[in-house]
Amino acid sequence: MTSVTIVPLARALLRANYRLLREPFVLAERHLLPAVLDDTAPTRLAYQRLLIDCDRVAARLLRDESAARAARQLQRRHMSTRYGIARRQHAADHHRARVLAWHRARFLAGQPHRRT
Numbered sequence: 001m002t003s004v005t006i007v008p009l010a011r012a013l014l015r016a017n018y019r020l021l022r023e024p025f026v027l028a029e030r031h032l033l034p035a036v037l038d039d040t041a042p043t044r045l046a047y048q049r050l051l052i053d054c055d056r057v058a059a060r061l062l063r064d065e066s067a068a069r070a071a072r073q074l075q076r077r078h079m080s081t082r083y084g085i086a087r088r089q090h091a092a093d094h095h096r097a098r099v100l101a102w103h104r105a106r107f108l109a110g111q112p113h114r115r116t
Contacts, residue, residue: 015064022058022067025051040085048078 029051037044055071058064 011062015058015062015067018058018062018064018067022051022054022070026070039081045078045081048074052078 029047033044033047052071052074055067055074059068059071
């Protein structure tokens with residue numbers, strides 16, 4: 001009977017400790033990193049990914065719904081940033097392909113026709 005009441009108590013204590021431990025990292029992500037790094041900086045994206053993974057592990061091991069909620073919220077923001085990066089990269093690739101095709105057509109138009 002004692003072990004039944006100790007486990008939830010231990011989890012509650014670990015959840016409280018995790019929230020205290022996580023707070024400086026959240027403050028850094030919200031206030032320090034935006035001042036130093038762009039939203040699309042690889043370092044910032046890696047830092048967000050680390051926070052998401054830590055929150056997911058804490059949510060699973062400690063059965064912490066607030067950590068799961070924080071992980072989902074940060075994951076949504078992280079994925080929207082990555083989606084924006086991918087869209088810009090795709091647009092830039094498409095533009096480069098069009099410029100290359102235009103130059104290729106100009107080059108081929110200036111070449112004399114050869115018989116094979």
